[in-house]
Amino acid sequence: MPDFFTKCPLCLREQFKQSPMYQGRDAYLVECLICGTYAISRTAAVNLSDSHDELLPWLSCHTRQVWEEEARPFEILTTNWRSMAELHKSTSLSQKLDKLLKVAERRTEVLGSAFRFDHGVEFPLLDAISHETAGFLILHAIEMSLLSQPHAGGVYYKIGFAGWQYIERTGLSSQAPARVFVAMSFKPELNPAYDDGIKPAVENDCLLSCYRIDREEHNDKICDRILADIRRSHIVVADFTNNAAGVYFEAGFGLALGKTVIWSVREDHLKDVHFDTRQYNHIVWKNPEDLRTSLRDRIQAKFQDAVNRSHGPSR
Numbered sequence: 001m002p003d004f005f006t007k008c009p010l011c012l013r014e015q016f017k018q019s020p021m022y023q024g025r026d027a028y029l030v031e032c033l034i035c036g037t038y039a040i041s042r043t044a045a046v047n048l049s050d051s052h053d054e055l056l057p058w059l060s061c062h063t064r065q066v067w068e069e070e071a072r073p074f075e076i077l078t079t080n081w082r083s084m085a086e087l088h089k090s091t092s093l094s095q096k097l098d099k100l101l102k103v104a105e106r107r108t109e110v111l112g113s114a115f116r117f118d119h120g121v122e123f124p125l126l127d128a129i130s131h132e133t134a135g136f137l138i139l140h141a142i143e144m145s146l147l148s149q150p151h152a153g154g155v156y157y158k159i160g161f162a163g164w165q166y167i168e169r170t171g172l173s174s175q176a177p178a179r180v181f182v183a184m185s186f187k188p189e190l191n192p193a194y195d196d197g198i199k200p201a202v203e204n205d206c207l208l209s210c211y212r213i214d215r216e217e218h219n220d221k222i223c224d225r226i227l228a229d230i231r232r233s234h235i236v237v238a239d240f241t242n243n244a245a246g247v248y249f250e251a252g253f254g255l256a257l258g259k260t261v262i263w264s265v266r267e268d269h270l271k272d273v274h275f276d277t278r279q280y281n282h283i284v285w286k287n288p289e290d291l292r293t294s295l296r297d298r299i300q301a302k303f304q305d306a307v308n309r310s311h312g313p314s315r
């Protein structure tokens, strides 16, 4: 099969490799120095090459970050690329700095050791669309003593003490869970289960951040936004009371990404839980207080080490 692209469809550079028939489908696997390794369907490729869209560099940020963080190629489809690009387009300056510290933390093997970051080609990791923006962020991090550079002009940096404090304060560490996505039915009768059960267990008892998509936005449809939110989370709490179809999907998506999924259901609904998922050990709760205690215990049992580690840069 002849080559399909003459340049990377995202960054338009010519240094890249392409392999057709990705996973046996009419899609290509592209390996690019800037955009990372990603997959793209032929229809999406045609769609992108016609558009010359200003969103393309932001899509490159997405593919690069998925490759870096999850070591899997993100697959660009006609249906998902715009929303994924939008996710990166509106990042604030401080979120970009957070991404720099996150990369630094992930790449630092031992406290005090140097890590490599080549901002000339790795700038999409910081939601930056040019190496100048990435250079600017690095300079700022050095001025703030968050990072230091052992050899001026090189590609090696070290996280400073202030940098570790920053990572600790902002919960950026990859070593500890930080964000919990909650999948559940939005029937008003279940609001107390969230407000008095799940949320205080996550936020007050375990000091993690709890995230539930708004009922208005959700509308029982699985949109890219939800998938992106699950991807950003460390834990998915899936409550099957009322047997909402979306919850099965969200829990399954979390599992597929290797997230910790915690299953729960109110006692009187246990019999309705789908056969395929009954094998998972559900928290069976009677009231919100009871749900709070069980969920807290489950998270702490699973993440005790991580929670301890998050209290200091002790790696």
Ligand SMILES: [Zn+2]
Binding pocket: 008, 009, 010, 011, 012, 013, 016, 032, 033, 034, 035, 036, 060
């Ligand atoms: Zn590229």
